[in-house]
Structures are given as C-alpha cells and as structure tokens.
Amino acid sequence: MDLRLERVSHCYGGVEVLRDVTLDIPQGQIVCLVGPSGCGKSTLLRILGGLERPEAGAALQIGAPPPGTLNPLTYVFQHFALLPWRTVAGNVRLVLEDHPIPARERDAIVTDVLARTRLSDFARALPRQISGGMKQRVAIARALAVRPAALLMDEPLSALDSQTRELLMADLVDLWTRQPFTAVYVTHNLAEAVRLGHRIVVMSRRPGRIRDIVGIDKPLAERRTADPDLDGVHDLLWTMMRDEAAAADRELIDA
Amino acid sequence: MDLRLERVSHCYGGVEVLRDVTLDIPQGQIVCLVGPSGCGKSTLLRILGGLERPEAGAALQIGAPPPGTLNPLTYVFQHFALLPWRTVAGNVRLVLEDHPIPARERDAIVTDVLARTRLSDFARALPRQISGGMKQRVAIARALAVRPAALLMDEPLSALDSQTRELLMADLVDLWTRQPFTAVYVTHNLAEAVRLGHRIVVMSRRPGRIRDIVGIDKPLAERRTADPDLDGVHDLLWTMMRDEAAAADRELIDA
Amino acid sequence: AEAVDLGVLRLTSHAPSFIAYERGYFRDEGLDVTMQFFEAAQPMSVAVAAGDVDYGMTAITGGLISLAEKGALKVIGGALSESPGVPGAMILASNAAYADGLTDPSKIAGRSFGTTTAGSSFHYMLNKVAEANHIPMADIRMRPLQKVGAIVGALTSGQIDGWIIQPSIGNGLVAEGHAKKIGDFNAIDPNYQVTVVFSSAAMAKDQRATTEAFLRALARGAHDYNAAFVDHSADAAEIAALDGIVHKYVQEDLPDADFAQMMATTSMRINDGLALSMGSITDQLEWFKREGMVSPDITSETLVDSSFVQSR
Amino acid sequence: MPDPSAPRPGPAQPGRPVTFRGGGFDPRPVRFAGLASFAVIIALIELGTRSDVISSITLPRPSAVLATLADMARSGLLWRHLAPSLERLAVGGAMGAVLGIAAGLMIGLFSLARSVMVPLVSALFPIPKIALLPLFVIWFGIGETSKYALIAFGTFTPTVVATFGAVDNVDRSLIRMGQSFGLPWLSILRKIVLPGALPGILSGLRVSSAIAIILLVAAEMLGAEYGIGAYILEAGSLYNLERLFAGVAILSAVGLVVGAAIGWLERRLLGWRE
Amino acid sequence: MPDPSAPRPGPAQPGRPVTFRGGGFDPRPVRFAGLASFAVIIALIELGTRSDVISSITLPRPSAVLATLADMARSGLLWRHLAPSLERLAVGGAMGAVLGIAAGLMIGLFSLARSVMVPLVSALFPIPKIALLPLFVIWFGIGETSKYALIAFGTFTPTVVATFGAVDNVDRSLIRMGQSFGLPWLSILRKIVLPGALPGILSGLRVSSAIAIILLVAAEMLGAEYGIGAYILEAGSLYNLERLFAGVAILSAVGLVVGAAIGWLERRLLGWRE
Numbered sequence A, B: 001m002d003l004r005l006e007r008v009s010h011c012y013g014g015v016e017v018l019r020d021v022t023l024d025i026p027q028g029q030i031v032c033l034v035g036p037s038g039c040g041k042s043t044l045l046r047i048l049g050g051l052e053r054p055e056a057g058a059a060l061q062i063g064a065p066p067p068g069t070l071n072p073l074t075y076v077f078q079h080f081a082l083l084p085w086r087t088v089a090g091n092v093r094l095v096l097e098d099h100p101i102p103a104r105e106r107d108a109i110v111t112d113v114l115a116r117t118r119l120s121d122f123a124r125a126l127p128r129q130i131s132g133g134m135k136q137r138v139a140i141a142r143a144l145a146v147r148p149a150a151l152l153m154d155e156p157l158s159a160l161d162s163q164t165r166e167l168l169m170a171d172l173v174d175l176w177t178r179q180p181f182t183a184v185y186v187t188h189n190l191a192e193a194v195r196l197g198h199r200i201v202v203m204s205r206r207p208g209r210i211r212d213i214v215g216i217d218k219p220l221a222e223r224r225t226a227d228p229d230l231d232g233v234h235d236l237l238w239t240m241m242r243d244e245a246a247a248a249d250r251e252l253i254d255a
Numbered sequence C: 001a002e003a004v005d006l007g008v009l010r011l012t013s014h015a016p017s018f019i020a021y022e023r024g025y026f027r028d029e030g031l032d033v034t035m036q037f038f039e040a041a042q043p044m045s046v047a048v049a050a051g052d053v054d055y056g057m058t059a060i061t062g063g064l065i066s067l068a069e070k071g072a073l074k075v076i077g078g079a080l081s082e083s084p085g086v087p088g089a090m091i092l093a094s095n096a097a098y099a100d101g102l103t104d105p106s107k108i109a110g111r112s113f114g115t116t117t118a119g120s121s122f123h124y125m126l127n128k129v130a131e132a133n134h135i136p137m138a139d140i141r142m143r144p145l146q147k148v149g150a151i152v153g154a155l156t157s158g159q160i161d162g163w164i165i166q167p168s169i170g171n172g173l174v175a176e177g178h179a180k181k182i183g184d185f186n187a188i189d190p191n192y193q194v195t196v197v198f199s200s201a202a203m204a205k206d207q208r209a210t211t212e213a214f215l216r217a218l219a220r221g222a223h224d225y226n227a228a229f230v231d232h233s234a235d236a237a238e239i240a241a242l243d244g245i246v247h248k249y250v251q252e253d254l255p256d257a258d259f260a261q262m263m264a265t266t267s268m269r270i271n272d273g274l275a276l277s278m279g280s281i282t283d284q285l286e287w288f289k290r291e292g293m294v295s296p297d298i299t300s301e302t303l304v305d306s307s308f309v310q311s312r
Numbered sequence D, E: 001m002p003d004p005s006a007p008r009p010g011p012a013q014p015g016r017p018v019t020f021r022g023g024g025f026d027p028r029p030v031r032f033a034g035l036a037s038f039a040v041i042i043a044l045i046e047l048g049t050r051s052d053v054i055s056s057i058t059l060p061r062p063s064a065v066l067a068t069l070a071d072m073a074r075s076g077l078l079w080r081h082l083a084p085s086l087e088r089l090a091v092g093g094a095m096g097a098v099l100g101i102a103a104g105l106m107i108g109l110f111s112l113a114r115s116v117m118v119p120l121v122s123a124l125f126p127i128p129k130i131a132l133l134p135l136f137v138i139w140f141g142i143g144e145t146s147k148y149a150l151i152a153f154g155t156f157t158p159t160v161v162a163t164f165g166a167v168d169n170v171d172r173s174l175i176r177m178g179q180s181f182g183l184p185w186l187s188i189l190r191k192i193v194l195p196g197a198l199p200g201i202l203s204g205l206r207v208s209s210a211i212a213i214i215l216l217v218a219a220e221m222l223g224a225e226y227g228i229g230a231y232i233l234e235a236g237s238l239y240n241l242e243r244l245f246a247g248v249a250i251l252s253a254v255g256l257v258v259g260a261a262i263g264w265l266e267r268r269l270l271g272w273r274e
C-alpha cells in the first residue's frame, strides 16, 4: 500500500499552515520530513493518518493494505502516549482488545512484539518505572502489534536524551532491516533524518510547502556516524534550513 | 579563579550517587561532563555551585573571582528557569536588583547583555511569547549579567530542538571566542561535548566516578560538524559509554 | 383504626397531645396516632401543608397564614391562651438594661428586643406592648435570633435589652437571676390566643369525621392538663401521673421534682374544648396584614375553619 | 533486499481517501445555549404555576419573583438589605482571606507552622459553622462582629488550604534559580514565591467567596435586621416563596459578580500565563 | 588567545570552600508535632477552664467533653445518634456523587450538556442550602427523603465541577492515540477517559464528603429525632457546651475517617501515579 498527499492545504483559524503539498510515500520507504518549527509537519502527519481533515486536497491510500493489517496507518508519538495505569503488556494489549482476535492469538502477538523490541522482561512494569527510551520502545511495540501498513512517527526520539536516541535509532534500523516497513518520520534532527531516511523532504517556513526532496541511496544498515557522504547530505540540509530555522526561532508567539 | 572538586562523595537516602570525585576546572576552560542517566552529573554541578552540601569532600574556589563579579558561580538551567511573569529584560534585571548598583548602570548592563545575546528586540516580550531557543538565550544573558567567574550549565540545550541547538551552540562558541569564560557543561549529547569542550570528563554509572578525561586541542572556533578528528573523539566517547548508556536505559525505576 | 400523623414539639404546651396519646384518648376515638417530633414550629406547619403530617399545633405565625392563604392548611381549634389569674407571658429585661432604667414596659422605647423570626409570636407580642404604651415600633429594635436558645444567650449576656416569653422559660431565667421581670403580657392582652390547632386544608374539608374525633380526643387531654397544672383541681396522684407522662417527652434530663415544680408554676391555660378566641385571631391577622408580612387579601375565613369548635 | 530510496513512478491508479477518525472529546459551549436553557426552564415553571400543574406551595411564579425584585428595587428595600450584606461579605471575607493567606504562606514556608497548623486546619474543615452559632453569640455577641467572625472563619480554612497548596506548587526550579543567583530570602519570597502562588491563591479565593456567600445566611441568623440573608430567613419563616426566591436570586447574582470580579483580577494579574 | 585545553598542573594554593546557598523552601511536617500541638491546646483549655480564666460559657472543659463522649458510648446513645447520621451521609452522599459524576461526565463529553448544564450548576453553586429548608420539606417531606435530598443536593454541585474538570484534564494526546488506533468511542471512554479522570474525581469526592458532613446538621434540622446533627442542634439550643463539642468532635472524626477511606481508595486505584 502506498500513500499519497494530493494538493493538501490547511488553515487554523485564518493562519495558513500548509499550502498545496503533494507527496508520494511508496511502500517500504522511510520518508523523513524536516522543516523549521511551526511549518506544519505535525499537521501534515495528522492529515495523513486521518486525525485531521484537510481544508483542501486529500490524503490517499493507494492499493489495499497487506492482509492481516489491523490498523493500516499507525502513529508513534513524541511523548509516547502510554496509558500510565496499564502495564507495558497492557498498553500493547489495549490496541488489540477491540479486534475480534482469540485471546490466545492476542497474547501471542503481545509476546512477539515485546520480544522484537527487547521488552519481554518489562512486560509487567508500569510506565512510570521505565526510562524514556523504554517507553518509546513500548510505543513502537504497540504500533507493531497492529501490523501497520505504514508508521507515522512525529519526532519519536526528540523527548529522549541523545545517548538513548542513538540506541533507539539502532533499534529502528534493526527492525527495518529485518522487515522493511513504510514510514513517515518527522524530525528536527538532521542527523536522524540522514541516518533513517530513504528520502528527506525539506519543508519551507509557514505556510509549509515542499522545498526540496533529497534521496539517500546508501542502505540503512550501512550508515555510520562519521560517514563523509552522510555528513555531506547533513551539511547540505543544514545550509538549506539554517536561515529559516533561525527566523522561526526569532518569531514572537501571538505577540 | 579556578574550581576544584576534592574527593566528593554523596548519597541520597542510602543510594550512593557520587563516589570520590576529584576534578580541577581551570579558569577559561569549558569542561564537559558526560555520563549515563542518573550517574550524578546534576548532583555534582549542584555541589559545585553550593546548592547541595556534599556528604564528604568539598567544592573549592581557588583564587579570588575577577573584580566586578556579582555572582561568581552562575547556573544555566535545562528548562531555562525564567520567571513567566517578567519580561525578558525583567528576568535579567531580577538578578541585579539585590546588588547595590545605581539604576543607570543596571540598565546599561541589561542592555549590554541583551545585545550580546541578540535579544534587544525582545526586551519587552514575555517568556510565553518566545521560542525555546530564545528563552535559553535569555537565561544566558541573565547569567552574563552578573559577570560570573564560572558558568555551570546543566544540559542547557537538551530541551531545544536540534536545529535550535545548532544555532545556540554557534552562539556559545561565539561568546567564548570573544571573551573566554570558565564553564562546566553537563550534557548527554556527545556532539555537543565534542563541539564545546576543552576537556570532556566521562563518568561511570551510579555511583558516579570519573572514568576518563579526554582533551581536545582544536580551538572552538575551528570545530566543524564533519571534522574527522572530532568524529574520532565522538566515536571514542560513544564506544566508552554505549554499554553503560544501554544499561542505564534498561534500569527499572523503584521497581 | 385510622392512621393519623400528629406534629409535636418537645414543649410543655404540647402536653395535651402527650396526655391524649399516652392515655389512649386517640385510640378511644378510633385513631391510630403517630407523633412526629419537630425541632421548630415553622417546619411543622410546612409539613402539614405538604401533607406529611395531618395535624399540628403552633403559634399563629406569618408562615402559617401564608400557607393558609395558599389553601394548604386551616386553623381548626385554639390551644394555649392568655387567661387572667393564670401564669402568662412575661416581659423580661436583661439585668444590664434593668439597671439602666428598663424597669417598666412603658420604657421600652430605644431598646432592643429578641425574637426568633419576623412574624413570630414574640414579634407580635412586642408590637402589642409597644402599641399599648403608644411607642412606635420604629423606636424599638427587634433582633431576630432564630432560636430560643440564642435569645436566652443574648439576654443573659446583655446583648439584647428585653424579651417577651412564656413563663415556662421566663420563670427559670428570673429565678436564676439572669433577667428581671418588668411586666405581664396578660395586662395588655388578656385574651391572646397563643397557639392554635391546625390541619391540612384537605383534612379539614374531606375528613371531617376524623378531624372531629381528633379534636375530641385532644380536648380530653387538654382538660386533664388544665385540671392538673392550671386549675390545680386534680388530686396529687393524678398530677404525679401527668407529670410522668409529660416528662417522658419534655426536658428529660431535668430532675423529676424540678419538672413537677415547673409544671405547677408555669403552665398556661389551654382553652376548654379547644375553643377559638376569634377576636385575638382577627387582631393578629390584621396586624400581619398591616405589617405587609402576609397578603392583604386574606380573610379570617381563609385562615380559620370555625365549624369544629366553639368561638370565644 | 533492494533499498527503495528512489521515488517510484507516481502510481496511476486512483487512491481511496484516508478515513477520518479524529475530532470529538472537545465539548464546547454553544453560545447562548445557557441563556436559552434558563429561559426555557423559567418559562416552563411560569406555565406550570399558572396552570396549577405546579402547586403554589411548591414553587413561586417566576413573574411574581421578578415583580418582587422590581418592587424591592423601587422601594429602596433592595439596597437597604444589600448594603449591610455586602459590607459583611467584604469585611468578613477580607479578614478570612488575609488571615488565611498569611497562615497558608506560613504553612508553605516553615516546617513548624506546617506541623502545627495543617492538622488543626483539617480538623476545623468539616465543622459545620451553623452548629457553632450559639458559641459565636457568646464569643462575639450578636452585633456585626459575630457576623464578620462567622464569615471570616468559614473562608479561612479553604483559603489556607488553597494558599499552601499554591506555595507548594511554585516551581522549585525557579526558587533554586533565585538561590543560585544569591537572591536574599525575602526577595525570593516577594519576587518568586508570591507571584508563583498567585494563580492558586486567586482560584482559592473563588471558592472562598462562594462559601462566604453561602455563610451569609447563617451569619444573618444572628440578630440581623437587614441583610439579604435576613430577608431570606424572614421570607422562609413567612413561607413567602416569592421573596425567598428573590433573595436567592440576589445571592446568585452577587456570586456571579464576585466571580466575574475575580476573573477580571486574574486577567489583569495573570496575563503572563500561557 | 591560547586554547587552555590541557589540564594545568594542580594548583598548590588551598582553596576556599564554595558557600552553601541552597536548601529551604521545603517545609516538612515534623512527626507528631500535630498531635503534640493538639495536646497542648487541649491542655491549655483544660487549665484555663479549671482555673476560671476561661469562663464556663465560653468553652467547655475538654475533660467534661471526653466524659460526655464516654457516657454516650457507654449508654449506647452514641450509636443511636451515629447510625442514622451515617446512613444519611452514605445514601445522600452516594446519590449526590453518582448523579454528580454522571452529570460531570456528560458535561465533559457533550457540547449540548456543557452548554445547558454549566450555567445551571454555576447558578446553583452559591445558593445556601439552609435557605431552602422550608422548600425541601414541601418537596421531599419530613422523612429521610428530604435529608437524603439535601445532602445529595449539596454534594452534587461540587462533584459535577470536579468531574468535568477532571474529564477536561484528561491528556488529549492519549485520546488521540486511542483514535489513531481505531478504538471505538466506548472503549476510549472506558479505557482512557474514565481512568484518566479518576484522580480528579476522587479528589472532588474528598471535598464533597466534607460538604456532606457539614450539611448533615442542616439536614437534621428537618425533624430528626436521632442523628449527630440533631444532637448538636439540641445541645446548642440547651446551650450545653459539653454536648455541643462532643457532637462536633464526632463530626470531625467522621470527616477524618471518610478522608482516610478516600485516601485508601486513592492508594489502591491510583498506584500508577508517579
């Protein structure tokens, strides 16, 4: 199943946030979305997942989701969105409970995704007992549990400290390498984009439009920190964005 | 004025947090402190600034602070610690009001530090109106206003998105280049440490001890993102810390 | 037997109800009476109006008249009444006010008097005293204190200057030196109808036989009461027996002897046959109307159904 | 495994729009619906009482209540009752608020005050103030003092609780910041703790003022000749429902006005909030 | 400008320790200080009343209050008064809480309910319940119903306010998460909104239960023979301070017990909180 944004525009109470965005997200690719603060990245992702209705244009699903998919378009949120009153396993189970799956199979899915995210030992822990990195792994496990056709990730690592971020990036690369998934990955962090993106979409300031799309050919598993090619892409992106980021930084909020 | 930590140990309610830490912070140097979550970096910084009394050992000031210093040991906090009910200028003025300085001179100091941090246009804005990056610039301006002998910075950039972080790092390098200051800079971000530190102190897991100290000779102003030397140091640090960071990540909190 | 609810207060003025109940006078009339105890008069009249209680006995208050005007209840008999030669309401002055010259009802101008609420019997009596001494009410400060207990406190501590109160309470205050008696209300209005018997309007209209039976039984209780405590014509055993009955319900914690003494010296008369002093009732009604506390349209026919008992 | 990094040719087959599943869980008051529902309720009562579906001892006619209010306003009686009540609310409420804020600050700042006063306040909280009326008469007489004292006592405890909660909630990192810059204790109190606690204190005052209004009736049980509470009590004892509801409506209005005043204060003083 | 990156030789001159400037602004209750201060206050009153420094009409002797309580317990009078009061609190409080939570949920979920009910509730809030006593007799009679109704009415409004505040405060991102996984509306309500609102609802119940206890006295003005409120009222009208204070102490104790029960519930149900 591919995804397509077709001439999407959106306003919030008179403020134009997105203008005429068209983008294809082919199956099996990780598309990274970068752009200055407030340019509408999160809005675009919400439109893509059906949490927001665009004012003009449309988000389209092309082709049928793979069989067995319980929730084709599945989010991973910046602040994890775990229910604090449920255990790790309970949080994963939450998204399966409303599907007509036999209890045995449900438990099997939970066990499987916890194993894949190396959380088996934490199944009975409460969110407050685990570190931020672990929480985001739970959110990823939960997303995997519904066998998504595409993952929509809104700055999934930005609430974590940078060492944990490194660890989780490695985990994501690992997951993708074992079984490629489609993803739209919003981030401010160009290093993350360069590390995880097959294509990097650079957006302009508000109203957000697509400025440029940069493709990276090197396979994910082979990307390293001090890779001169990747550093080159990183610098290219930073040059593109620097002025806009600085301008966004100096913007007064509802002055 | 130099600083020295002499055989500092500390516990919180039976949990040993720091064990026998000895460290010299010579004047004019930026010392970066890195280490896994919960290893006691913030505690060490609080001890150094007199906000916490160590159980054993001592934090020492060696030599007199430079004349004109209003607050020798001055913090910059992770979450900015701005008073939301005061304007940008008011937040800076706050730390001068209790010193016997004539009003004219006080205003001059405020104007000067706001100019140095490129905040002059925002003097009358409230914290809620400005971006995170701007807020941290205000905190830096406030710190500069009391002419510190040493800056104690606890993850000053970690609450910012990574583009803003890049911008602020450049600002800090700029400030230091124009007038070198002493600083202890706690961070999780090895890229930051490599970019800003004259020396990088690597701490072990809790109870925190000094594992290693890495010096970087290259002048701050000459450091770039894709510098192979710096990338080498970064990788070295990451190899040192990777396992401990992963172990800290997988720790259950009061399980 | 027919079930009937009777509202009562734990006061000696309700002794006829207790006597009729304990001695089976109600049962003799074929009534199965349940007594409902109230804390104050006002809720009792409201409860009768609401149909929760069938009969009640309180002073004529503004509230009673308003409920009668709304067609919710009717006065059907008289009860406690002033009567010459028998203990009656007394005009009290606080010790401080007495020392300051309030020694006679004619000197009440500029003084403050306690009352429970506006439109209560205390309010009415105060007005009568003022009228008799040609003092405008505007010259007297009336302090509504809601509760008899609060008035007692205010009087004994000298925060109000005076009070007009039934002897069952007043005597004690004077005896213990908490206040001075400066006059008898008797002298001003010897026919004052203090309390009345009332029922819901529906009861009076549609259950005439029951109501008549109820009044007959209660009148028997009143007769026993008058003989024992007001006229002192009953023998000692009878008096002791009645003391016992009433004491079961009123001031249980007072020693028996003290209680008997109080009953013997402070009991006011209850009209024979529960007769109505229509003159006094009309007078009271007119006063309430003048004061604007009740609707000016209400007549004594709306308030009273005088077909059950004799009028005096 | 091929790395599909290059954009594939745009698919020609038309897509199905993504189904919308967001929205909701965001109830917003419909404008004027509140007023409209008030109007409907009042109209229904008016109809009910006129047609005798609702008996006249159950509820008064709204129009008669309105007429009573108009009468009161015309005859000056409204002001004669309102003025002393407002004075009692102002004086008693101010006393309770000032003492409560002072005590709350002490509890929020000093361990000793906290240890001693918190248990006292929690023991005082569930004491029904009307039960103490006879005592108040002895302690403070039946003059204005006892009315002030009752209202002050009733507003004191909630103000204390709100104030020390507000002080406890002041961001500790701001206080540490003040200390790290060497600000004197009093400056930290004045410039950090007090402004930081202000939102909590003001929202505590909202509750306290509602309680003060509720207690007005109890206070005016104590020998008040004039006052909205006294007026209501008199109406109750005369079973005059028109006046009773008129008085209650006045108290409701006073509550709305006081609430609006605190709202105005909040907007003025707390403009810095996000 | 030299780059001083290499550690200089350790300075030989001895340093001055950094001055401590942290700490404070963290009042912690001293253990048993609360109990101790209670004991001191009671002892002072005892001494004062024994030595006639405090007149016997101002305060009763604590020992006499204790004796009264012991008497009540021994004679069974305590239970005879307590049982009906507890029943009234339980039934009335439960009615108010259930209706209040239901109404609060409606307000928190539906725009229409919010528009109609919020203004109504804020108009009802400052109405003094004692002013309505005569009406309650008409509406609900003089039996237990009117007592239940009064307590239910008094607890209803604060429960509504607390509940819809709690629903409003449920983390919207959790709800969006539920929607993004296609959870049905009812599942979101049951599994996300209700547990998320539970802490707020429980702390609202804390306030409501205190109000219920306060209203007990007013409720038992409505022709109750037995009940702690009736006992207090009778003591007040007889100006029997020992009994008055004994009754007030019992209410205080009931308040503490109910508060402790809610605390226990919170620890059981909200163990997931940080």
Ligand SMILES: Nc1ncnc2c1ncn2[C@@H]1O[C@H](COP(=O)(O)OP(=O)(O)OP(=O)(O)O)[C@@H](O)[C@H]1O
Pocket: A012, A013, A017, A035, A036, A037, A038, A039, A040, A041, A042, A043, A044, A206
């Ligand atoms: N629900 C909303 N109502 C009104 N305005 C909104 C809403 N959501 C977002 N906005 C505004 O729309 C603009 C774009 O917001 P959005 O969150 O999509 O940006 P973003 O690119 O994700 O920013 P960031 O990098 O800071 O996350 C911003 O100006 C924001 O203030």
Ligand SMILES: Nc1ncnc2c1ncn2[C@@H]1O[C@H](COP(=O)(O)OP(=O)(O)OP(=O)(O)O)[C@@H](O)[C@H]1O
Pocket: B012, B013, B017, B035, B036, B037, B038, B039, B040, B041, B042, B043, B044, B188, B206
């Ligand atoms: N005030 C305190 N009371 C009790 N324990 C504390 C306190 N402050 C910190 N700790 C504990 O001491 C340990 C060290 O804390 P500290 O904040 O110094 O670590 P850190 O290295 O700064 O961690 P991080 O990288 O997460 O900021 C942690 O286990 C923490 O839980």
Ligand SMILES: [Mg+2]
Pocket: A041, A042, A043, A154
């Ligand atoms: Mg965003």
Ligand SMILES: [Mg+2]
Pocket: B041, B042, B043, B154
């Ligand atoms: Mg830290």
